[in-house]
Amino acid sequence: MTDSAAPPRKGRPRNADADEAILAATRTVLAEQGWGGLTMGDVAARAGVAKTTLYRRWPSKNELVVSAVAVLFDELEMADLGSLQADIEAVVQQFADLLAQPESRSALLALFAEATRDPALRLRVREAITDPQKQLVRQGRAAAQARGELPPDENPAQARADVDVIFDTIAGAVEHRMLVTGEPASPEWIRRFTTLLLTPMTAPESH
Incomplete structure (x- = not known):
């Protein structure tokens, strides 16, 4: 008999606290540096997460800022x-x-x-x-x-x-x-x- 249950999701589940910290950091950096001065690295450092964590969630600066707002x-x-x-x-x-x-x-x-x-x-x-x-x-x-x-x-x-x-x-x-x-x-x-x-x-x- 074939097991019809959905396979478990790969990777770690998203952390709501990390998401909130990243989006808050994005708004802070955007307010301080403006669009041109905002970088993914600055946001990651301000949020206390790795850049890889940031890019897994938001693949581009546009998507990150839109989500933050x-x-x-x-x-x-x-x-x-x-x-x-x-x-x-x-x-x-x-x-x-x-x-x-x-x-x-x-x-x-x-x-x-x-x-x-x-x-x-x-x-x-x-x-x-x-x-x-x-x-x-x-x-x-x-x-x-x-x-x-x-x-x-x-x-x-x-x-x-x-x-x-x-x-x-x-x-x-x-x-x-x-x-x-x-x-x-x-x-x-x-x-x-x-x-x-x-x-x-x-x-x-x-x-």
Whole structure:
């Protein structure tokens, strides 16, 4: 009788603590040295791991930096707080808090600046950071539709386009506020921005 069980995986299992240390070291070195100054050797030394360990996990500098920044966005969540206004204000505050951290801000700026010159890197940023975060918008819309705040989606293509526009509007406004003008995203600003965003979305349709 043939044993159908899957063969054991070769090699050592990945160490979550080592991964976390490597990604944190990547953001630190990126903030200190910039994209051009960051090397895999510097990251390995800062994280206290061998370069071979680093390359086994991330075969290139691009993949390493994208992962180091993407993990920050994994912490964002769209909580169901009972209203679309409250839900969006909460996630915008989370995003603003992320950008308020000097190391996170520096790493994000360095990655985005390099991505403007590297189409392959830009694609990886979209795949690993931008597109996954659009799920937050979809979750917020679904919760609002379940509460009756928004009408159900009748056209899937239009719904996808709406999600793209809403995401771009939120991300673009917060990033411009904090990274370009250098102004804080205060609770008052977040409330005003969210109100302006939602007014056309929640206004009753005229017949």
